[in-house]
Amino acid sequence: MKKAKEEYERILSIPEAEYEDYINQKKKEIVTFHFENNAFYKNLVGNSLPDKWHQLPVMTKADYQKPLEQKLSIGYNNPKHLYTNKTSGSTGTPMFFAIDKFAHAMTWANIIYKYGWYGIDLNSSYQARFYGIPKDFIGYRKERLKDFLGKRYRFSIFDLTDDALERILKKFKSTPFQYINGYTSSIVLFANYLESKGIVLRAVCPTLKVCITTAEMLFDKDKALLEKQFGVRVVNEYGASETGILAITNLEDDWQVSSELSFIEILDENNNPVPLGAEGKVVVTNLFNKAHPFIRYEIGDMGVLDEKSTFKKPIFKHITGRTNDFVVLPSGKKASGLTFYYVTKTVMQNDGNIQEFVIKQIARDTFEVLYKSNEPLTAIQIINIKAAAKTYLEPNLNFNFTRKDFIPRSKSGKLKQFESLI
Known part of the structure; x- marks a missing residue:
């Protein structure tokens, strides 16, 4: 370094x-x-x-x-x-x-320098992190340890019900967070919840300095909502895991x-x-x-x-850029569409077989999985995906798998990993 x-x-x-x-x-x-x-x-x-x-x-x-x-x-x-x-x-x-x-x-x-623009020191500033987290014992503990060492507390995007959002608010009231970082759609959902309660986050967490959104598009109306309900400046990152931060406000x-x-x-x-x-x-x-x-x-x-x-x-x-809908389940539970990254990674092996995939929600309990691959998914792989969906979402969900030679893209040229049709 x-x-x-x-x-x-x-x-x-x-x-x-x-x-x-x-x-x-x-x-x-x-x-x-x-x-x-x-x-x-x-x-x-x-x-x-x-x-x-x-x-x-x-x-x-x-x-x-x-x-x-x-x-x-x-x-x-x-x-x-x-x-x-x-x-x-x-x-x-x-x-x-x-x-x-x-x-x-x-x-x-680069991150240290750019975050420094907003008074954030990665060695000391405490982060409220809106990300996914593995649910297997080792993966979960590993991420929690990394969060502890990295001066951050992680809020899972897998449960965004009102009860979960109230627990998040309670944590902000008792913790001196200095900045928020994470998936745009989940942070916006939290801001909507604050708006419904008539609460400005900085009024209950006065140490908060800035909110940094990443991984998904930040629309102007959502940025205005975040600034209003958080009471701090909103900064937008653009990048990818393979390239790092390509741009930042x-x-x-x-x-x-x-x-x-x-x-x-x-x-x-x-x-x-x-x-x-x-x-x-x-x-x-x-x-x-x-x-x-x-x-x-x-x-x-x-x-x-x-x-x-x-x-x-x-x-x-x-x-x-990347926009994702929310998953709305039979129980009423909501989760970020990016949850399906953690579901589908069960079959993302280092052999290049699975080339592309998209998931469409066609009913509250039913999902269509389109995938392009060299070889069809095996029965074991399908079982693993369903088991992961049960772990990260909830039981009794139905999945229809269709192997395709070509998966159409949006006008932007992107494949949208998750799309809700309900």
């Missing part, structure tokens, strides 16, 4: 006039490294590196759906030297990936891209760059990750870069 912080500070000190040269240098370095040290990436590029950046392949999640060991660079295959994870599946397309330790430390240096209320670590392109359907102010596909290059190539990676969102963007300070004007 010390080395990463020093490098991050050096990048911040680069003048605007020299920043384009810095970006071009880092782009060349990372592409050359992976071409020379990563057989997976070289196979995609060909026998020689092209002369022009735009001639490099634009990669999608489908390109990465291979066993992790096939995608690692030479010298980066020791698990002790890597941070490994899988994408959340909120876009419907799970993928395993790795980040080398220095690149991961740079991600945290800055002090001028602009959605500032993390140009210190990433190069963002907005491309049309033919992978040509569009002018500033025009909408296109968001394509990301991670400038530091040597373990696993994320070069010209199509993240799955449509976006617009503001006309006032510069190389050092790109600004997102608009993102068509």
Whole structure:
């Protein structure tokens, strides 16, 4: 971390006039490294590196759906030297990936600096966390330990009934939380509950400084609701588990891209760059990750870069991002649509078999699961999914499984993992 912080500070000190040269240098370095040290990436590029950046392949999640060991660079295959994870599946397309330790430390240096804008110190500021949590004994205890060490208290998104929201409110009354962080839809539901009770959160939790939403779209009307009911500033993160924070609301209320670590392109359907102010596909290059190539990676969102963007300070004007409905169950219980990440991860194995999935609620007790895979789900896998649904949601739910050759996308080009049709 010390080395990463020093490098991050050096990048911040680069003048605007020299920043384009810095970006071009880092782009060349990372592409050359992976071409020379990563057989997976070289196979995609060909026998020689092209002369022009735009001639490099634009990669999608489908390109990465291979066993992790096939995608690692030479010298980066020791698990002790890597941070490994899988994408959340909120876009419907799970993928395993790795980040080398220095690149991961740079991600945290970026978070530390950007959160510092709002008086948040990750070593001391207490976080109210609206996230999911595993329900198996080991997974649950592991996350609770991480939360304790990370100065945060987790509110589960799996139960968002009025009784659960009242317990959350009670915890805020007795705990000196300094910031909120978590899934947008769950936080908005809590704000709606506060509005129904005529309560402003900062009046009962005066230590609260800021609310940071992530993982799902934050609409203007919801942001206004949060600011009204929480009584603090609302900050919006945009990113992904495989890329880290790509953008975050800055002090001028602009959605500032993390140009210190990433190069963002907005491309049309033919992978040509569009002018500033025009909408296109968001394509990301991670400038530091040597373990696993994320070069010209199509993240799955449509976006617009503001006309006032510069190389050092790109600004997102608009993102068509991940939105999720709520699950409403026969008992009346509500849960975030992202709950199905924890349900479907029971069959997300590191073999690339399950390529895409979406879940549609067609009745209070009935769900349709559409999936694309190399091989059909086995009977055991289906049993495991149903068991996980019972654990995370409630018993006696019905699931219809349909294997598809192609799963249609929305106009934004995304697969919406969960959609309620009731």
